Amino acid sequence: MTDILNEIAEDTRKRVESSKKALPLADLKKRLESIQKVSDLPFENALKADGISLICEIKRASPSKGMIAEEFPYLEIAKEYESAGASCISVLTEPRWFKGDVRYLKEISSEVSTPIIRKDFIVDEYMIYEAKLAGASAVLLICSILEDDQIKEYLRICDELNLSALVETHDETEVKRAIDCGARIIGINNRNLRDFTVDINNGIKLRSLIPDGIITVAESGIKDHNDILELQKAGFDAALIGETIMRSKDKTEIIRQLKYGKTKVKICGLMRDIDIYNVNLYRPDYAGFIMCARFRRFVDPEDARKMVRSLSEGIQSVGVFVDQPLEEVACTVKDVDFDLIQLHGQEDNEYVCELRKKTGKQIIKAFKITCEKDVLEAMNSKADLILLDGGYGEGKSFDWSQLKSIKRDFILAGGLTPDNVKSAVETIQPYAVDTSSGVETEQFKDEQKISDFIRAVRTAGSD
Numbered sequence: 001m002t003d004i005l006n007e008i009a010e011d012t013r014k015r016v017e018s019s020k021k022a023l024p025l026a027d028l029k030k031r032l033e034s035i036q037k038v039s040d041l042p043f044e045n046a047l048k049a050d051g052i053s054l055i056c057e058i059k060r061a062s063p064s065k066g067m068i069a070e071e072f073p074y075l076e077i078a079k080e081y082e083s084a085g086a087s088c089i090s091v092l093t094e095p096r097w098f099k100g101d102v103r104y105l106k107e108i109s110s111e112v113s114t115p116i117i118r119k120d121f122i123v124d125e126y127m128i129y130e131a132k133l134a135g136a137s138a139v140l141l142i143c144s145i146l147e148d149d150q151i152k153e154y155l156r157i158c159d160e161l162n163l164s165a166l167v168e169t170h171d172e173t174e175v176k177r178a179i180d181c182g183a184r185i186i187g188i189n190n191r192n193l194r195d196f197t198v199d200i201n202n203g204i205k206l207r208s209l210i211p212d213g214i215i216t217v218a219e220s221g222i223k224d225h226n227d228i229l230e231l232q233k234a235g236f237d238a239a240l241i242g243e244t245i246m247r248s249k250d251k252t253e254i255i256r257q258l259k260y261g262k263t264k265v266k267i268c269g270l271m272r273d274i275d276i277y278n279v280n281l282y283r284p285d286y287a288g289f290i291m292c293a294r295f296r297r298f299v300d301p302e303d304a305r306k307m308v309r310s311l312s313e314g315i316q317s318v319g320v321f322v323d324q325p326l327e328e329v330a331c332t333v334k335d336v337d338f339d340l341i342q343l344h345g346q347e348d349n350e351y352v353c354e355l356r357k358k359t360g361k362q363i364i365k366a367f368k369i370t371c372e373k374d375v376l377e378a379m380n381s382k383a384d385l386i387l388l389d390g391g392y393g394e395g396k397s398f399d400w401s402q403l404k405s406i407k408r409d410f411i412l413a414g415g416l417t418p419d420n421v422k423s424a425v426e427t428i429q430p431y432a433v434d435t436s437s438g439v440e441t442e443q444f445k446d447e448q449k450i451s452d453f454i455r456a457v458r459t460a461g462s463d
Helices: 004-022 027-031 042-047 074-084 104-110 125-134 150-158 174-178 202-207 225-232 251-260 273-282 301-310 326-336 350-358 372-379 421-428 449-457
Strands: 053-058 088-092 116-121 137-143 164-169 185-189 216-221 239-241 264-267 286-292 315-319 342-343 362-368 385-389 408-411 431-436
Touching: 004 125, 027 125, 042 053, 042 088, 042 125, 042 216, 053 074, 053 251, 074 104, 074 225, 074 251, 074 350, 088 104, 104 116, 104 125, 104 350, 125 137, 125 150, 137 150, 150 164, 150 174, 150 326, 164 174, 174 185, 174 301, 185 202, 202 216, 202 225, 225 239, 225 251, 264 315, 273 449, 286 301, 286 431, 301 326, 326 408, 342 350, 362 372, 372 385, 421 431, 421 449
Parallel strands: 053 088, 053 239, 088 116, 116 137, 137 164, 164 185, 185 216, 216 239, 264 286, 264 431, 286 315, 315 342, 342 362, 362 385, 385 408, 408 431
Antiparallel strands: none
């Protein structure tokens, strides 16, 4: 494939020269004098929020995929992005290859308050002033088409105009250039702009080169919530997503799915046949059975085996054990035929590894979270999944802010009810949520509460 990037850059230079004839740079700067100056940087501030921020893109076409949106109600799309919770909006303004227009940027900025980045191939300072006049909060600077002196000068102009600049890179050399030029926001494009191939691992590999304190954005090839989780684990602050959202008929729903995914649900402490009937009806992902006799919800292995066999396909059974001899646990797991094992006591990594080796089952290890040290211990667990609780099955909540630094999938438990689980999913974005007493009335599972709990999880982020 020919070097499309250079061709686009050359087209852009010609476009800028034409724009300068229609409105000289001096006149453009004069028009900016009438714009109310702002002291903050809304684009940057939006990307500093907790969790991974989504920059949702508005584009009609691309060189690699051709026409993406025959119908292009860009104002309605921007409003939908804003109502769906997009952190920022990216607007393509390149006319030939992406079918964009500065007019789109100007009209959108007058209709929404969400920060907007002008997505174009900036090759001249004129385009930065033009972006500011059109209402942008940020511009894109692409290392591949700019020299270091240009990047530094354009960053200086952005600072003068209170614009943020997303400096886009693709390889190790460009990342180092962006850092040396003083970029506060660095994007790593998983798409090679010279041949348009995509590799999402490119960003994950290069992220480690960027020092703390610099905002990092992953660009291109992001398809679903699993990709978002991988980027979050790698330390990215934001993801710029275009085609995945633009091709979706329900953009609000696809944004919700990207942000929250399909958080799994575990209903624990099942004891009766009616409990099995209800979980089969409302379809959680996991059904938990307490196999330690000193707890109220204990079920005999023979009864557990019957209930496990009655579970609908797709609901995985979990046997919950607490500080029991390894051989006893392995024997019970085999007799009942549990899909997974949950350890809810003081079992160490050696125990976890030996039990997994003996049973061939995935292990969930529960941890009581009281401080950051407990979170670090959980992160270092050899278990396949970790469960973070406020107690050991006591229905106690804990301070969720302690989980900000966690870098692996986890199940959130402790005090979750139909009333607070939606907030938990939206705030913490766990792999799964676990409840027992939260869906009980007078110590027995309540059908309505099970239904409400699962519905709350499935609709997280929808309003």
